[in-house]
Amino acid sequence: MARVRRWWGRALGSEGHERSTVLLIAKGTLAATIAWVISYHLLRAESPAFAPFSAVLIMQVTVYQSLLQSSRYVGAVVAGVAVQAALGFLVGPEVLTFALVAVVALTIGRWPALGSQGSQVATAAFFAFSTYVSATSALDKITQLGQIILLVLIGCGIGVLVNVTVLPPLRYRSAEHGIRTLAHALCDLVSDIYPALRERGLDDERTGRWRVRAEQTGELVTQARTGLRMARESLHYNPRRLFRRGSAHTHFEGYAEVLEALERTLRQVAALTRSLDKWSADEDRYRYGAFLASYADFLESLSRITRVFADLDEDRLGDQTAQLHQLADEAQNFRRRLAGQAERDDLPLTDPGRPYGVLVIEAARLMEEFQYTCDVLQHHAGR
Template identity: 65%
Template sequence: MNPGVGTGMEQETAPPQRSEAAAQGTLDRMRQWLRRAAGSDGHERHTLLLIGKSTLAACVAWAISYHLMKAQSPAFAPFSAVLMMQVTVYQSVAQSLRYVGAVSAGVALQGVLGFLAGPDLLTFALVALAALAIGRWSALGSQGSQVATAAFFAFSTYIAAAGTADRFAQLGQIIVLVLIGCGVGVLVNLAVLPPMRYRSAEYGVRTLAHSLCDLVGDMYPALREGELDGERTGHWRQRAAQTESIVHQARTAVRTAKESVYYNPRRLLRRHQGDTSFSGYGALVDALERVSFQLASVTRSLERWDDGDSSPQGREFLRCFGDFLASVGVITRLLSEVDEGRLAEQARELCAQSREAQKCHRRLTEGAEQGLLPLTDHSRPYGILLADASRLMDELQYTCDVLQQCVERETADPAP
């Protein structure tokens, strides 16, 4: 048998096999995605719900604009309806108001300039210039770009109309269609399983605390063993710097959770309104942000440990600092498991662990003083690390106090 023929047959059959494997892998991932959507109230289920509600809103808006109104440009209504399907009812209402304002400004701009200058290229240039300038108005927010979009569509509608009366009628119809689409979008979002994000605030705090817990969990074993090098400490510093983006995500999660309550009828089905919890979660994010700053300072100070201090006093200092960070890791782990239904119990656990961390911090400070370490030598990191540890302990204690105050407010003023 010719070896070349066998090789050619293998080359011809290999691509279909790889294609089948890739297709099977895609199907498996799709099935897993659907199982997650069916099994938990997470991102996958929210995505399916948004797709279904957007489809319903588009169909209703199209039926009204095309079948009932016989509009010449019926697509404005379903486009507006889908655009208004925001993550919360509050955002749907707020964005619909901005969107209607932006579209009305663009259409009115075209109507005035078209009437004064006529439908020619110079008019289009003036419309584009004015629309893009108005779109920069901060009050329109993210909908500012719709001023130019509406003006351009209005211009094409304006020049296609037969007479002046028909032109203004078509421009007015655009605004009516946008109003219908926005109204349909908001009503569908309000009436069909309006999105609630009570848990997103909790999730944001958990994610932030978990990232800090992971960082501390990598640091304290190395400190206990005295295994420090420039590559490891540099990696810690980079990870600490990355927590800034996680803090921003946590703030967004808390804000979304709070907004999901506004104008939402599903809040009436819950016993707790959640306002106090949201303020508590916001305060927790603020406190954890300051903790992340102090941890970043610790990593920068540890990066200065570049002389490989192998003295018994230096190794003992690192071991005690590792013990202190281990107690910090327990606190961040507890915060990464925060649960609205167990806040009182978790607050007690955090207070108890905070007292343990205080003991570790005192042993660290006393050991450094008794070990005759050069604490005042600014070229060595001992004094700086002790100062970082003190500030970190203060921020952790404040974080525990914030959670305790949140629990006390809930107990003193329970929601109806």
């Protein structure tokens, strides 16, 4: 019960998965009830469940998906009923007819244009066959088959109408969430690396864990791209965007560029962890300890930037970009100190058996990506 109360508290208290779930259930219930009343009480349909079933089936997360999936679903149902009607009237209500209907319907269902609704071709054909064999006359058969299509159209229309008019989902925050998640992962990883460099506490187990964590961020990138796609998609045909005209929430070019920059940064950090993982020359850590301390200072400055990314909020983007600009300048200074330290220590930068050359290059590349990301956010904040 405590978990249930917390779940409902989150649903009522703030936007998120819980509130979206409650809203989707409520809208689905409303659409199904309206469709049932129309099909059963007003039309007196023989198979009234087709309407509420259709209304719930196409109640997608976004308005765009509702329209797309409803058009595909209607096309699949019409195709299935048409196959049954053609073969039923030509061959008759025989077992062979059912087999032919199944073969043709399943074949049409493989058509890529129908997408995930392809399986509904066979489903509609089978229901149509059941209706066809139970009808007593040719006129009754035609009427029942046509009624199936009518009920599906009613259900889809009601589902789309409810989704458009009752708090249509506007998922612009999905883009922010994906970037925040990536930034959190990057911040956590960098924040684990720089203290170990400062303390010269590098060992195979620790560097191996860093390498694995860096290589496992691909799934987070995929999730972030999905969130960005949903944010863009939720604006299509959504009437709520009219009340946000001129808002930065209706533009996602900046988020897309930030996401790409963070993805490149994660690849650079992964390359850094691979270099550290291959390094086993223990004595070098003490001989060039000043360089490692400078590198730790540089990575710590980058971690402060990632903390801002992890708290990205478009409503506060102006203040955050000013903070990022200051932090980027500080990180540039630490990178220059790092390069100067490498020169003073006369590091073996060209020795392929030691990581110093790669580390210096990776520092420059990381700084470029962070600077670019900060510049992108500053550019879009100034729009």
